[in-house]
Amino acid sequence: DTGVSQDPRHKITKRGQNVTFRCDPISEHNRLYWYRQTLGQGPEFLTYFQNEAQLEKSRLLSDRFSAERPKGSFSTLEIQRTEQGDSAMYLCASSSGKDNSPLHFGNGTRLTVT
Amino acid sequence: TQLLEQSPQFLSIQEGENLTVYCNSSSVFSSLQWYRQEPGEGPVLLVTVVTGGEVKKLKRLTFQFGDARKDSSLHITAAQPGDTGLYLCAGESSGTYKYIFGTGTRLKVLA
Numbered sequence: 001d002t003g004v005s006q007d008p009r010h011k012i013t014k015r016g017q018n019v020t021f022r023c024d025p026i027s028e029h030n031r032l033y034w035y036r037q038t039l040g041q042g043p044e045f046l047t048y049f050q051n052e053a054q055l056e057k058s059r060l061l062s063d064r065f066s067a068e069r070p071k072g073s074f075s076t077l078e079i080q081r082t083e084q085g086d087s088a089m090y091l092c093a094s095s096s097g098k099d100n101s102p103l104h105f106g107n108g109t110r111l112t113v114t
Numbered sequence: 115t116q117l118l119e120q121s122p123q124f125l126s127i128q129e130g131e132n133l134t135v136y137c138n139s140s141s142v143f144s145s146l147q148w149y150r151q152e153p154g155e156g157p158v159l160l161v162t163v164v165t166g167g168e169v170k171k172l173k174r175l176t177f178q179f180g181d182a183r184k185d186s187s188l189h190i191t192a193a194q195p196g197d198t199g200l201y202l203c204a205g206e207s208s209g210t211y212k213y214i215f216g217t218g219t220r221l222k223v224l225a
Contacts, residue, residue: 004156031211042120042202042215043157056212091156095211100145100164103204103213105156 002026004106006092012112013082020078021109025094032075033093033103034067043091049075050097082113117141118205118216126222127193135188135201135219143205146179146186147213151200160188193223 005024013019025032030051035043046065047057051072057065064082069075079086089110093103118139127133137146145164149157161170163179163186170177174197176189186203203216 033213035215040200040218040220042118042218045212045214048212050211055210093156097211100162100206102147102159102162103149103157105158107155 004092004094004104006090006106006109008109009107010110010112012114015084015113016081018078018080019082019111020076021090021092021111023075023077023092023094023106025074025092026104027073028096029094029104030072030097031095032069033095034075034077035091035093037089037091037108046077046090079111082111084113087111087113118203118214120201120203120216120219122219123217124220124222126224129194129223129225130192131223133190133193133221135190135221137186137188137203137216139184139205141205142183142208144183144208145206146183147204147206148177148186148188149202149204151202157200157202190221193221195223195225197221198223 007022033048034046037043047067049069052069064080067077089108091108093105095101095103121136147162148160151157161177166181166183168179174191178187201219204213206213
């Protein structure tokens with residue numbers, strides 16, 4: 001169990017550019033979650049997957065955000081035409097899918113849009 | 115839209131004091147989890163409560179799930195500097211495995 005890993009740890013981009021983040025969950029975890037967190041606040045739900053199926057995408061999320069989990073293992077989160085308001089920590093978590101199983105989080109990708 | 119409000123938002127106390135953090139919602143959750151997060155890291159699970167009225171203890175931490183499963187509290191006895199961090203509650207919508215996080219309580223314990 002190597003834990004959830006996220007890449008990159010930090011990303012600085014200019015407004016209008018596209019960015020893509022990667023998350024590798026704990027192996028055999030069938031659920032994968034993406035959250036966004038700003039300083040001192042609780043994580044905001046973005047989307048989650050069961051295997052390769054995307055179960056829900058937050059209605060607060062604009063069409064510039066898209067996530068995939070093509071083979072039910074790693075996942076990518078893409079933000080197109082980034083805006084300064086997208087600056088935040090993007091957290092990925094996975095769980096085994098059993099009832100009441102905990103979310104195991106990665107250490108996040110910190111995005112700064114200049 | 116389900117919301118989980120935590121109070122207080124910030125708390126700064128002296129070592130040895132007791133404190134309680136509250137997590138409140140108008141929605142019913144099938145389970146509720148508490149996490150602690152340190153700077154630069156992801157949240158780490160402390161406990162899961164499932165049954166209304168359930169009380170769980172983890173050393174100096176006591177967690178309670180409200181009878182109606184809409185609220186929860188975290189009580190810390192004799193706080194220590196190592197308890198410093200961001201405390202988060204997270205509720206699961208029944209049968210969805212979707213977790214909504216609370217607004218967070220930032221605790222600082224001074225030596």
